[in-house]
Amino acid sequence: MSVSIVQYFGSQLGKCGYCTGTNCSKSNGMHAYRLDCQDYQDLIDRGWRRCGNYCYKLKNKETCCPCYTIKCDALEFKLTKSNKRILRRMNRFLRDGKRDPVEQAARAGNDDDVTEGANAPASEPQPQMPDKSPAVINVEQAMSLAQAQKSKAKPAGAAQVLLAQSPSLGSNKSATAISNKPRKKAKQMRLERRQAKLGDTKEPPSQKAATQEKSLTDFLSEPGESNKHQLKIVLVASSDTQRTCADAVLALYRKYQVVIHNDNPARLTLASMQRFLIKSALKNEKPDDGPEMGYGSFHQQYWLDDKLIAVGVIDILPGSVSSVYFFYDPDYSFLSLGTYGSLREIDFVQTIAATTPALKYYYMGFYIHSCPKMRYKGKLSASYLLCPETYVWILLTDVIRSKLDANKYQRLNDDAAARDVNEFLVEHLDEVMLLLDAKTCMKYKNYVQITGTDSDRVEIIEYSELVGKVCAHRMLYVNMA
Structure with a gap:
């Protein structure tokens, strides 16, 4: 496991990207120099979110627009009628080039969320960045210091834990085309193997039932090579800047931000796109029990014939695929690309x-x-x-929606006795790891003994409570003057 290195910025106040209010969005922020993928998985499971190298967590009790982390169980996902209409519309367009304008569909009243799915951003707006600049540190040296500190704490004879090297994806390996070929579900494959072992030659139920409801994979597998248009989705590592920062990507990003979000074109530079969507503290990790492409930050590029029409920015983590942002060519809004991209990403999770x-x-x-x-x-x-207080997952139902209608902030967990199982308490403070300078890394208890001061105690406790006990003890807190 690699070492996560973060610098905590504390409370942040800025403009809200949802209600557009000024100085009403309240959050806590930190700069991540490096993030282990499991650490980031644990952080988003506590309400954190990243934008480039900046990580933030909304103060839901105080902020103008409370933000609740949301996830979908991809294996339990069911298509709605609206989802199916969007998938059929895309398949018709790929097959014969026929356009089915969003405006016509909406006027006909036969697509209840097509305009919203097409025009709403797939992810939240870019957060307000703090004025404070992160300290300049040598990341590799800091990692070595942290590892040496951890090794000292091991009992004699204990096996040494080596830092996980982050393999870089070469230009030939960093791009992977996502095939439209039909894939068998794991359950179906197990059934077929069992039937073969028992000598049962009957067709599996999924093939027998001609009227069985089509799955997401079935819809996405329909287009063939003889179609008028070909859609290819290519997976590219964010670090492969030759692809992720290509002229076609920047042009698409600028067009989307200007047309959909009315952004100032002068501010949409390559540097701003890199800071927002390309840079990531997550390093590609390829454990033996992980997916083929490994964990880390990636882009899914949607190529229609030879034209780039959409890009999905995602993080692949040990327990999830996290959507960072999705932008597309507004000229293709009739394809409801916002919703279509979400369906594609769910299918991607199912595949993994x-x-x-x-x-x-x-x-x-x-x-x-x-x-x-x-x-x-x-x-x-x-x-x-x-739940913003107990950090357990609550199924989103109409009952929950009604509660949020009544009060925009809710605990969500009805169990009044439930507590955060990863809660950080003051007695856990001694084990928090600090990076003091380029040559010094130590636990908080040693820091107090050596320096004779605990002036940073309040801020370190606040940080530790927000990231949770596990991450507070595992990550490296930058505490440089």
Whole structure:
């Protein structure tokens, strides 16, 4: 496991991207120099979210628009009628080039969320960044210091734990085309193997039932090579800047931000896109029990023939695929690309889960009930909201929606006695790891003994409570003057 290194910024106040209010969005923030993928999985399971190297957690009790982390169980996902219409519309367009304008569908009243799915952003707006600049540190040296500190704490004879090296994806390996070929479900494959072993030659139920409801994979497998248009989705590591920062990507990003979000074109530079969507503290990790592409930050590029029409920015983590952002060509809004991209990402999770069962969730960022145009995320079936106090997952139902209608902040967990099992208490403070300078790394208890001061105690406790006991003891807290 690699070492996560973070610098805590404390409370942040800024403009809200949802209600557009000024100085009403309240959060806590930190800069991540490096994040172990499991650490980030644990952080988003406590309400954190990243934007480039900046990580933030909304103060839901105080902020203007409470944000609840939302995830979908991809293996329990069920298509709605609206989802099916969007998938059929895309398949018709690929097959014969026929356009089915969103405006016509909406006027006809036969697509209840097509305009919302097409025009709403797939992820939350870019958060307000703090004025404070992160300290300049040598990341590799800090990692070595942290590992040496951990090794000292081991009893004699204990096996040494080596830092996980982050393999870089070469130009030939960093891009993987996602095939449209039909895939058998893991359950079906197990059934077929069992039948073969027993000498049963009967067709599996999924093939016998001609009237069986089509799955998401069935819809996505329909287009063939003889179609008028070919859609190819290519998976690219964020670190492969030759692809992720290509002219076509920047042009698409600028067009989307100007047309959909009315951004100032002068501010949409390559550097701003890199800071927002390319840079990531997550390093690619390839454990033996992980997915083929490994864990880390990636882009899914949607190529229609030879034209880039959409990009999905995602993090692949030990328990989930987390959607960071999705942008597309507004000229193709008639294809409801926002919703279509979400369906594609759910299918991607289902594919990974077939070989990596622990990775079965699709994280959509934040669900903001107080902002009507952001409620579309809650339309995916088998969606869960994270309780902001106990950090357990609560199924999003009409009962929960009614509670949020009544009061925009809710605990969500009805069990009054339930507590955060990863709660950080003051007695855990001694084991928090600090990076003091380029040559010094130590636990908080040693820091107090050596320096004779605990002036940073309040801030370190606040940080530790927000990230939880596990991450507070595992990550490296930058405490440089």
